[in-house]
Amino acid sequence: MTSQFPAETSKDGAFVRQRYQFRGRLSADGSSGFPSQAGRYHLYVSLACPWAHRAIIVRELLGLQQAVPMTVVDPVRDERGWAFREGPGHGRDPVCDFQFLSEAYLRTDPGYTGRYTVPCLWDTVTGRLVSNNYPDLTIDFETQFTAFQRTDAPDLYPEVLRPEIDAINERIYEDVNNGVYKAGFATTQEKYDEAVMALFARLDALEAHLSTQRYLVGGQLSEADIRLFTTLVRFDAVYHLHFKCNLRRLTDYPHLWGYARDLYQRPGFASTVDFDHIKRHYYLTHERLNPSRIVPRGPLLDWNAPHGRGQLG
Template identity: 60%
Template sequence: MNPGSEYTRDSRYIGTRITADGRDGFPVEPGRYRLAVSRACPWASRAVVVRRLLGLEEALPMAVAGPVHDDDSWTFDLDPGGRDPVLGIKRLKEAYLAREPGYDRGITVPAVVDVPTGAVVTNDFPQITLDMSLEWTRYHRPGAPALYPPELRPAIDAVNEVVYRDVNNGVYRAGFAGSQEKYDAAYERLFARLDWLSDRLALSRYLVGDTLTEADVRLFTTLVRFDAVYHGHFKCNRRKLSEMPVLWAYARDLFQTPGFGDTVDFDHIKRHYYLVHSDINPTGIVPGGPDPAGWLAPHGRAALGGRPFGDGTPPDPPAPGERVPADHNPLG
């Protein structure tokens, strides 16, 4: 965060893809790769949700980093001995350096790591979830939803573009603004887009079509952090999410849908933002609220119609090793 500057996200990702035909040298193979995530991170949380919805837990195992990192890297301090039990590394940076010695870009999650070599294959977070839908189809669970159906892709892409620019990244542009002018511009753009989304969702249960899609996943991971983090920590405080009736009901509907809320760890979310961003929160105090119980209140969105999983079915409950602790999530 530089005085006077506008926040710009470093988007120099490793764009290698894991595909069914292996055209980039990395074919889809169950168990070969490890999805490195943190439940604190909204970009990684997209991949966690899509993986759950599609039933890829066994085909694409997950490495979960702790919520707090330093300038060097995400760490696997949640695991015994502080090492991921499969990759054998303490820091995600080790997998990036195995791919590219001297790697000097962001050590980001999500990242997909090739287990045999210990090297990152890709950290291109928008493509990772699309490829889960398009390239891993052989390993989708029976009843998996079509999150990126061909007939809706243009509409999904259009919504995703403006939601990313104004909402997903917009909260960061407000929170890390280096001047009042840059903050004001980001703030106005964010809430104008939230108003636009409220109008759209007042008439439709989901963002595109009458079923869950990639667009809903991408919006959800920002909304679920809004009151806990973005409203206060990032000064996005025109209204809380819980004071925006349509978006609050929409977000609760998604939270209560299997595969969404059961992946959320409010403790990790708050500890990450309030402890890592010491320039914004120098005291390191993590707030006690808000009370997450409100996420379980009735939402009434079923009256708008729509079928969450289309012709499919909800995923099974999370496996015991992937359940969020009950004191971190009201669904526990």
């Protein structure tokens, strides 16, 4: 089988995600070289991408829309990468008039050879990318942009809970967030089986974990919930079919499905979900997995159905 991403496929057929090269950090005191300043940085995202979706949700929940302007790329990516085009839910680049996101990468590092990924953060002062390392972006928005957050913004990364949040994030990343990709992009049966079994073992454990508590950590919404949500919201629409993660659907898990609806129905979540972008991106972009490029019509799910989780602590 020919790999969708040959440079990120091992000899034994496993998908090995590339290391993200741009790892600058924002800092409230400026010590990192990238001081937290309203309007200085521009966030490039795709509504289809779960990694970018995290940053979109956090930006919305914290009220950083004015402090961190954002541009959405076309969800359909070709051999030239993500493009800035006018269309429903996406538009032109207002900062540098880039036609493709690759231009931002190559202006920052002309020798860059990796995939051009979202989310990424552009610094309008130095004229370069600060970071494309998605875990750092949300943490920095939560901890270094407090001066620009709305007064009633939730504390999504409270200091007392950080060790627990970091630990559960690591497990969820390995088996779920990245696990669906390891299953979907595997090119051998062995590596697919390995990934899909680890994925559903973790989902089973999360189902049990969430049967007695409303959120993943500390009885409150946190960074951990946002990271899990962006995979769950795509699960039945994309990963179940397109990535062959079909032992069970999200809707087959009563607690996980209720948990996902609970989050979806909170302000800052549903407004950031675009199933049209999500489905068109995956089914039209990965020609090795879906050579017909037919986009499924379903599934028909009621994300606004009562979730019944309000009584959980």
